[in-house]
Amino acid sequence: MFDIVRYSPNKMASIAPRDIAILCLFVCVADVASDQWNTRDFQRREHSLVKPYQGSGMNVPQWDFLGSTMVTNTYIRLTPDRQSKAGAIWNNVQCFIQNWELHVQFKVHGGGKTLFGDGFAIWYTQNRMEPGSIFGSADPFTGLGIFLDTYSNHNGPHNHNHPYISAMIxxxxxxxxxxxxxxxxxxxxxxxxxxxxxxxxxVAIRYENNKLTVSTDIDNKSGWKECFAVEGVKLPVGYYFGASAATGDLADNHDIISVKFYDLDGTDSEMGTPYTGLPEASAMEPPRDRIDDSKGSYVLGSMTGWKLFVIIILLIIGIGVCVMVGVMVFQKQQENSRKRFY
Incomplete structure (x- = not known):
């Protein structure tokens, strides 16, 4: 980066042409970088959620909430840091914009150091306000789900760490x-x-010309870092935006601070016929093999909840059977020993 130097009117004449060229180049590069996510866009209030949230009483204009959701002056908490909670907030205005970008300011935090969960989801779906098993929302769903999964004791055939962001169509x-x-x-x-x-x-979710791009700003650098980009994604117009979260045996606070929606179509763009079919993606990411560590963490990590309970019960039953067989064998030996003395 360049150091900022203050020039007086008398010193301006002494600036070398090379310095002026470098300064101009820097300004142009900065302008391009700032426009990368903000070309032709303008914010649409009907799909945005910013402070102050409340309208009259406990209502949030153009948004509905359910479950454990709590509205405060500085954040909307979908779940508290307590077990078995679920909450959601949904925009009640259908989105008929073909190309858009959604910025969500959030905070996930809690007292857990090594064990925490489960995470939250950002939705663009046909139906709304339906509680269920996917981060507090309905399963199956029709549309787009962006999952910010924090479940520290992860499952299944994968080798990535958590927290993890993924998309499902x-x-x-x-x-x-x-x-x-x-x-x-x-x-x-x-x-x-x-x-x-x-x-x-x-987190920023951008959908433009059948391309879905998800980027994050989680390093306090005031700039976007691409998480992934997928071509060949078709999302119909007329769906709803929402966010939901859930906790299970593990818990966290899941807070939504702001949601800002940007229209990328513009007023002078020549858009084609809006897509109204079912959501689709040209390909899904193939499942990856899980890497087992030398300490067998995969075996222990997968034995959670009711699975671990069943295994413990089976072990207790097995030990009990072994003890009973051992007692019977011992008694039989004692009986045979007494017979030899008569």
Missing amino acids: NNGSLMYDHDTDGTLTQIAGCEAQFRNKDYDTY
Whole structure:
């Protein structure tokens, strides 16, 4: 980067042409970088959520919420850092814009150091306000789901760490597989260490010309870092935006601070006929093999919840059977020993 130098009117004449050229180049590069995510766009309030949230009473204009969601002056908490909670907030205005970009400012934090979960999801779906098993929302769904998965004791055939961001396109026929953390149905994903940060964290979802791009700002650098980009994605108009979160045996606070929606179509663009079919993606990411470590963490990590409970019960039954057989054998030996003395 260049140092900023203050020039007086008397010193301006002494600036070398080379310095002026370098300064102009820097300004042009900065302008291009700033426009990378903000060309032709303007914010649409009907799909945005910014402070102050509340309208009259406890209502949030153009947004509805359910479950454990709590609205405060500075954030909207989908779930508290408590077990078995689920909450959601949904925009009640259908989106008929073909190309758009969504910026979500969020914060995921809690008291857990090594065990925490489960995460939250950002939605663009046909139906809304339907609680369910995918981060607090309905399964199956029709539309787009962006999952910010923090479940620290991960499952299934994959070798990535958590937190993890992934995308799923569903035409209503697919079920989210919790045993594999959605690996079998995701179209792309990336690791993103966004939990328990001391500064603001953001995710940007851009859909333009059948291309889905997800980027993050989780390093406090005031700039976007691409997480993944997928071509050949078709999303129909007329769906709803929303966000939901859930906790299970593990928990976290899942806070939404702002949602800003940008229209990329512009007023003078020549758009084709809006797509109204079912959501589709040209390809899904193939499942990856899970890497087992030398300590057998995969075996222990997968034995969670009811699976671990069943295994413990079977072990207790097995030990009990062995003890009973051992007692019977011992008694038989004692009986045979007494017979030899008569």
